[in-house]
Amino acid sequence: MAPPSEETPLISQRSCSLSSSEAGALHVLLPPRGPGPPQRLSFSFGDHSAEELCVRAAKASGILPVYHSLFALATEDLSCWFPPSHVFSVEDAGTQVLVYRLRFYFPNWFGLEKCHRFGLRKDLASAILDLPVLEHLFAQHRSDLLSGRLHVGLSLQEQGECLSLAVLDVARMACEQGQRPAQLLKTVSYKACLPPGLRDLIQGLSFVTRRRIRTTVRCALRRVAACQADRHSLMARPATPAILGADSGGLQRRGGGGAWQGEVFQPFCDFPEIVDISIKQAPRVGPAGEHRLVTITRTDNQILEAEFPGLPEALSFLALVDGYFRLIRLFRPPRHFFCKEVAPPRLLEEVAEQCYGPITLDFAINKLKAGGSLPGSYVLRRSPQDFDSFLLTVCVQTPLGPDYKGCLIRRDPVGTVSLVGLGRPHSSLRELLAACWDGGLHVDGVALQLSSCCTPRPKGEPTLSPEWGHPSASFAQINPSEGTAP
Structure with missing residues (x-):
């Protein structure tokens, strides 16, 4: 879809008002690209997760799933950013206004001063x-x-x-x-x-x-x-x-007190050096308050403690560190999170379903090749183009050697998933894959028998060989406080 021009009305005349008299509404504002009011997405009664709202805003803005994790929701004055797991409750009274913004960004991603603009892959x-x-x-x-x-x-x-x-x-x-x-x-x-x-x-x-x-x-x-x-x-x-900051600067801190302007930030650690993040109620003299204490531990057991006036501010900081940590492991399976309280729901679903994020076909094929290109082995991944689709890449044996077939899995608004080649839709990805394991999958007129699943591994694991297993198998859960998801 082509972006609207300056003459194209971004929103209807009726929706221009942000009056608080519109009871029971939640509005997400998108930054305007020209003169006029910002585009606004409105949501009615019920509970909405921050990630769900970000997905809706991404669809309206033409943002692809591969860039979805760069964006977040914040209050209008940017005083508080919301983690993807935050749930907004739209009640009968009151209006909430949020902004959808790019939160995570590294300088030189467009290479105006250094040669970082393009990455070459197959001469493209x-x-x-x-x-x-x-x-x-x-x-x-x-x-x-x-x-x-x-x-x-x-x-x-x-x-x-x-x-x-x-x-x-x-x-x-x-x-x-x-x-x-x-x-x-x-x-x-x-x-x-x-x-x-x-x-x-x-x-x-x-x-x-x-x-x-x-x-x-x-x-x-x-x-x-x-x-x-x-x-x-x-x-x-x-x-x-x-945009200010550095992709290699990691976490930085400043001395207590004083104004922000002119302060010199002291590097604390780079993101790979973080081994644990914990959050607890801050110890205070007198009655217990809402203050929270966030503790970040390095690999050498050095700690950084930061106190926040409330739980929302503390979770906002945790989501910032957690999001940047996954970004520096870019183009590797984003299966790492520090705190389950701020982990994106889509990421938790990927962990449960042994699914990759929105990776490319080349990456999926390379994972299958690393596992030996066994006939019937497969990779399940999110579509890099569509928020509501998954892709199944299966290795098949042909007279000319291993070949790789792709299958599109669609999810409808009620959560039912379907795959062309299966007889009927299923209520979950796990149920659909189990049907494929039983020999019910046909691609290009050929029956495919799934034999093993190549599941993602967090970066930094001692071995690069993939895990293999049936979708109904159970896996041991690793404590989220240890930093690595299963």
Whole structure:
């Protein structure tokens, strides 16, 4: 689906209101990509998990399942982020407003300063993040900048940078609407693309100075238009410099007290050095309060303790560490979680069903090859393209050697799963696979007999050989506090 242009209404007129008089509603806001209110998803009475809401928002934004774990829900003021396991209860009274945002991001994922933009696989170049994620990141940064949430100074250098971003933003809107930048400036002021502080500063300047700035902007727009850059190239530059952090910095801490600005953070550990995270009620003098104490233990038994005013803040921090830990093990089975309290429900389902996440076909075939390409061996994985589908990759023996067949498993809204090649739908993945084990699966007119399951292993296991077993077999559960899921 093509992204909406600036002229396409993002939401209907009726849904523009965020009035609290709409009782019993939960709203999830998506960052706007242009002038106008943000797109809003509304949910009625009942219980909704944060991950369920993120999946709905991802579908509305065109975000693929492989990037789903990068996003999270937060309050409008970003004072609290919610773990995927959090459950929102929509009651008869009251309105909750959340924002769907990119929470996990590493610099240089678009490689503007270092050669990290593309990864080569079979001589094909592919970006780490796809275009819908880039569009969301751009819209998120643009919204923060224009609303004043992103603090910007008023030094001459920062003024120049903001004006440059405004030029690129106007050029992007002109590209999306199929207009020349000079035509667009007749209806859209470049000042609408500036942060409030700089906008007010320019508005207070003399007429001659404002005219000179406007002329400079027009000249810059002509130079940008002459480059004939596409809209996504115009998005990449404004979005990426706003992200701070480092993919190798791990956890950092600062001294107690004082303001945040100007503080020097001291590295505590890299994420692979974490062996345990625990949460408990903070010891306090007098009556017990809601404060929680989070303890992070390193491999050398050094600990980091952080106290939070309540359980939501503590779980938000745990979800941050837990999410980043899985990201640095990217493109390996994300089967590791520290605390079951913040583990994504979809991840827990993958653990229970011996299922991989949204991995590619090449990865699945390599796992089967690592296990010896035994006839009837299979890999169960989530679809990298569809949130409601699974893929079954089966190894079959042919006269020319091992071959690999793919089967699509669909799940309907009520939870029933079906597979083309089986006689009837089933109530669960485990029941469906058991039917396949009994010889009921036909692919391309050939009956397939499943013999062994290649299950995911957490990265760091001493052996790379896959586990094999029947879907109805029971496996020993490892204590989540030990850091590794079964």
